[in-house]
Amino acid sequence: MARWAPDAALRLERAAIELFSERGYTATTVPDIAARAGLTTRTFFRHFADKRDVLFLREREFPAVVAGLLAEAPAGLDPMALVLHGLEAVAAGDLERWRGDILARRAIVRSEPQLRERELLKSAALAEAMRDALVAGGAADDDAALAASVGSVLFDSSMEAWLRGPDDVTLLTELRSARERLHRLVSAQRSDPSAARAAS
Amino acid sequence: MARWAPDAALRLERAAIELFSERGYTATTVPDIAARAGLTTRTFFRHFADKRDVLFLREREFPAVVAGLLAEAPAGLDPMALVLHGLEAVAAGDLERWRGDILARRAIVRSEPQLRERELLKSAALAEAMRDALVAGGAADDDAALAASVGSVLFDSSMEAWLRGPDDVTLLTELRSARERLHRLVSAQRSDPSAARAAS
């Protein structure tokens, strides 16, 4: 498969990230991106549904990968443990090597609400994939949906902390830290008005 | 203020919801909406940033309202309790009266990924408003962000259950049910491999 240039989508992605970083997202037109990649506008829209989608090429396989991780997980775990198992497997992967690229892309995404919007949709799609995998594993619908959503929040939160913090702290460490924080927050608000809130 | 017709935005919203329900979202053009409302295309884009935004007119004041609720909340509560306090105040409000309208709008939003995308952005903006209010109240940044995100997930989950379930179950009941479910899920996955997962 892939005959002419097998990396048309990758070339377009490279050109887009370069141009977005140089001129900004709105100042870059689709013909600009296609021209730098040596292709035409029509070809761009054959590889990407719209202009925003070019920034999320790498995330296309995420839902399937996470669903596979949940399916392979050891049996006998509750939904929340299953989700955390899958997320830790992802965090412990080779994601650490791509920190620089992820940071560059994040700067672009955060510069435009349109792109943040798309990022949220991709995150929701990932949560839905996790939910479906949990349901397929026998979990109750409501439990599966909530566990998947909470897992998505935990992963986004730890990713944010990992990218913002020093580079000697691993994503896995941040994920476990977020997991601890969640546990503390949810447990604390249990009928105890004397619980002091954290000071600044 | 508001001289000619003080409800231009509301008329446009009505026209849009009618047309979206009749022909579908993509088959309806902005000139169509403006014509039914007795206005022009240019005026439509003065009231709404884009075509999708017309479906979220009512949610514009949500962030400010929730931030106000969190500011007025009794002191001495931890971040999670503060968020739940605010969400319960909203759920106990007059939201129950609008169930029909909310259902109609939800059907449109779920028919198009573009609209679901915008809904997620609005939800994220609400979570950010809660986070900022918590930080202003003295909470730690990480705790505030996580509590706000979890609160948003809980509210969306309970709203979904409320809209899908029988109409004699209140939103407040669903919210507290989701809160219980979260507590159980987070507590269960605590170092106990013998915990059985829920059967179908």
Added chain:
DNA sequence: CGTATGATGGCATCACGTGTCATCACTTCG
């Protein structure tokens, strides 16, 4: 060598979204 397959180029077309200026209704003030 001829044909089939699939990616790409080129063109036309429509809808979205914005900048700009004119117009009209209503208010305010002399």
Added chain:
DNA sequence: CGAAGTGATGACACGTGATGCCATCATACG
């Protein structure tokens, strides 16, 4: 009571995003 001011709307032009359609070219296969 009339004139200037304010603010919403109408009208027009324009660039970009996105899609349908057909032609073209390179590669694979018989």
